[in-house]
Amino acid sequence: MSEGGEEVSNKQILLRDYVTGFPKESDMVLKTGTIQLKVPKGSKSIVVKNLYLSCDPRMRIKMTKLDVSSNYFDFFTPGSPIVGFGVAKVLDSGHPDFKEGDLVWGTTGWEEYSLIEAPETLFKITHTDVPLSYYTGLLCMPGLTAYAEFYEVCTPKKGEYVFVSAASGAVGQLVGQFSKLMGCYVVGSAGSKQKVDLLKNKLGFDDAFNYKEEHDLNAALKRYFPEGIDIYFDNVGGSMLDAVLLNMRVQGRIALCGLISQYNNLDKPEGIHNLFCVVTKRIRMEGFVVFDYYPIYPRFLELALQYIKEGKIVYLEDRIEGLENAPSALIRLLTGQNVGKQVVVVAHE
DSSP: OOTTSSEEEEEEEEEOSOOOSSOOGGGEEEEEEEEESSOOTTOOOEEEEEEEEEOOTHHHHTTSOOGGGTTTOOOOOTTSBOEEEEEEEEEEEOSTTOOTTOEEEEEEESBSEEEESOGGGSEEOOOOSSOGGGGGTTTSHHHHHHHHIIIIISOOOTTOEEEESSTTSTTHHHHHHHHHHTTOEEEEEESSHHHHHHHHHTSOOSEEEEGGGOSOHHHHHHHHOTTOEEEEEESSOHHHHHHHHHHEEEEEEEEEOOOGGGTTOTTSOOOOOOTHHHHHTTOEEEEOOGGGGGGGHHHHHHHHHHHHHTTOOOOOEEEEEOGGGHHHHHHHHHTTOOOSEEEEEOOOO
16 A cells, blocks of 8 residues: 555544443444545645554543533544544644654544544654653653642652552553652552562562452451551542542542543442541542643653653553454453553554
């Protein structure tokens, strides 16, 4: 296939229909369409070749349509390409801020090529001395999420006790490392022995446990935090959040990043029973949406690049090759089979 032609074939991953219950690979379908590799005359859009695509838990919510998340983001459209974060190369541009050959990260389609009509929402990649795939995770939305939510929302202090759920994921693994750099004591939970070992031996957590092996989460947290928890970085919600409330210290902080344990039953979510602890312990709970913090991205990027250069951050990726394998990659993420940031490699630059 020649990239210099007017029109080329374009493999795409479409959402078959809105999903109820647990999503399956068959809820997504591979289709081959066509695309013009030149932007329409007079348009300020750009055409990009997608290189890496990000699988993120929030994509599960976008497969449905519920009032609970209507102010958060747009939903996927059945019969249209799935949309998510990715890294891409500009092939043609009608926008003055982008030129052919530029590398960008931001929202793109799950397809080989995309026409992006609002490229001003993209971030231009100028630091290419790190793996480009990092701009789907560490140097993109998950990294900014970990940085902004931990430092801006959790307001950590040296020596505090930090608990991170889904700690081996794209965000959790960074929160744990930021905690250690801050001088905190950090414990993470994950869903397999392999992930627990990685948290303790690769990512530098002080301790970690497999929540699937714990019959009593309250007792487990008391075992790992005999003096209580100052900061809880919540990625899962549900029974874990309920147990954490019982173990928070006075004036503790809970940052609500994600509720992945509830994404398949948002119409009838699991109840939280220990909210009175928020009152008695004067706990601050705050929800977080990363888009609110985009203005501080340059500050975050500078620090993250410095940490990478100095070897202060380890970042784990779980790569799957081929756009056709993107549905299985997303299901791997949603079933906890991934180890680290789940990335789909569409093409090599």
